[in-house]
Amino acid sequence: NAGVTQTPKFQVLKTGQSMTLQCAQDMNHNSMYWYRQDPGMGLRLIYYSASEGTTDKGEVPNGYNVSRLNKREFSLRLESAAPSQTSVYFCASSEARGRTTYQETQYFGPGTRLLVL
Amino acid sequence: AQSVTQPDIHITVSEGASLELRCNYSYGATPYLFWYVQSPGQGLQLLLKYFSGDTLVQGIKGFEAEFKRSQSSFNLRKPSVHWSDAAEYFCAVAERFSGNTPLVFGKGTRLSVIA
Numbered sequence: 088n089a090g091v092t093q094t095p096k097f098q099v100l101k102t103g104q105s106m107t108l109q110c111a112q113d114m115n116h117n118s119m120y121w122y123r124q125d126p127g128m129g130l131r132l133i134y135y136s137a138s139e140g141t142t143d144k145g146e147v148p149n150g151y152n153v154s155r156l157n158k159r160e161f162s163l164r165l166e167s168a169a170p171s172q173t174s175v176y177f178c179a180s181s182e183a184r185g186r187t188t189y190q191e192t193q194y195f196g197p198g199t200r201l202l203v204l
Numbered sequence: 205a206q207s208v209t210q211p212d213i214h215i216t217v218s219e220g221a222s223l224e225l226r227c228n229y230s231y232g233a234t235p236y237l238f239w240y241v242q243s244p245g246q247g248l249q250l251l252l253k254y255f256s257g258d259t260l261v262q263g264i265k266g267f268e269a270e271f272k273r274s275q276s277s278f279n280l281r282k283p284s285v286h287w288s289d290a291a292e293y294f295c296a297v298a299e300r301f302s303g304n305t306p307l308v309f310g311k312g313t314r315l316s317v318i319a
Contacts, residue, residue, distance in 0.1 A: 129311040195247030
């Protein structure tokens with residue numbers, strides 16, 4: 088049982104390049120989330136998926152797209168990276184069985200550190 | 205909109221000393237309240253949470269937190285800090301009757317532990 092896994096761990100991009108951050112969970116959770124963490128800003132929600140087949144914008148969705156590929160996987164895509172997207176990205180999941188999503192404990196992956204030059 | 209304030213950006217305590225990390229929230233009704241810890245280079249891990257009932261909540265690693273409605277606070281405490289407690293601590297709140305309104309995190313308090 089690996090919990091929440093993220094790939095890659097580190098990535099350096101040039102401005103304008105695209106990339107996809109991968110996230111998978113093996114806990115059979117319904118809900119998944121993408122956050123970014125910047126110094127002094129805490130965690131800010133980019134997108135979330137309350138259940139398989141649905142996605143919704145969070146606080147800072149501009150410049151990102153997501154895909155809930157199946158129940159296990161939730162990917163985050165940067166179509167044209169910008170230096171402002173330099174950050175640490177965390178994926179999380181929660182069980183959320185028929186209840187309000189945010190009542191649930193969220194389980195976090197180890198993060199992806201992204202540098203955009 | 206709800207908000208979470210952690211007034212202390214960085215706190216340094218001596219090993220064995222007591223610890224209190226402050227968290228205040230702004231919301232009309234009692235929200236769901238959480239404390240998460242992030243060790244260096246790691247993701248976040250839940251320490252404890254408050255949904256209802258006893259306002260003193262026990263968590264993992266010897267931590268506890270007390271919900272005080274009158275002060276809109278949910279402060280985290282530990283009676284004796286260990287060097288391994290050095291980490292960043294985040295308070296978070298979720299609206300109680302909101303459907304899927306996102307969890308809101310505070311900006312975090314970094315804890316340093318000295319010998």
